[in-house]
């Protein structure tokens with residue numbers, strides 16, 4: 001039987017803070033390979049947490065399990081006050097609408113404008129043609145989409161076709177689209193991959209700004225050591241199917257982290 005998730009309270013200064021995420025005994029197997037071998041951790045709200053580990057250590061699997069894009073084999077997940085594993089399909093959809101996901105590949109519609117793509121983000125909250133077509137979107141949705149584009153520094157490219165803007169700008173449009181969901185929690189799976197160093201840095205800065213200025217919580221996978229050190233408050237390291245590292249970023253030692261990136265602990 002699964003252990004109940006009792007969100008342990010974390011002390012932040014003198015205030016008791018409810019975790020935004022509590023994971024207990026999380027396991028995931030593919031065929032006979034157990035990739036996640038019983039993970040336990042909690043995250044406090046309003047923090048940026050970096051998830052690191054060697055190729056194949058299970059980072060993406062963990063992220064996907066948190067929103068049940070991959071079904072956990074066993075274990076408990078409490079996120080944003082929801083018992084995620086027990087959610088039925090309709091409630092699962094509602095829950096997912098509160099979680100913004102940023103992928104390495106952003107799946108924008110290339111021939112549509114940046115603004116139209118951002119408007120599509122409202123589908124998490126609204127269905128039908130009004131969520132699909134810029135011309136049918138209510139004025140308040142269009143205004144909110146413009147505000148999201150402005151938040152990512154692209155208000156002046158609203159009418160540009162997505163296939164005419166740079167890779168970094170496309171990633172920003174994807175982040176603006178995700179903001180249309182009004183998420184409370186962001187999961188980001190290598191948002192800085194396939195971008196040049198400067199652009200990757202700008203995207204990471206943007207995500208950290210959402211934590212610092214907008215109070216969102218972020219769990220971000222990055223293969224770049226310098227980004228992990230610069231853009232997180234806490235670092236979780238996966239190795240051999242377990243959480244093998246958990247420390248505040250200010251205490252991190254670059255050489256010790258390097259081993260996680262290079263070879264340590266594929267599952």
Ligand SMILES: Nc1ncnc2c1ncn2[C@@H]1O[C@H](COP(=O)(O)OP(=O)(O)OP(=O)(O)O)[C@@H](O)[C@H]1O
Pocket residue numbers: 030035053054055056057058059060061062267
């Ligand atoms: N749907 C699946 N079916 C079978 N095996 C899978 C599936 N998804 C992932 N795996 C395997 O699980 C292991 C962990 O994969 P995962 O993508 O989670 O690792 P990762 O740490 O994110 O790797 P990377 O850093 O290379 O992206 C890998 O061996 C992978 O091949």
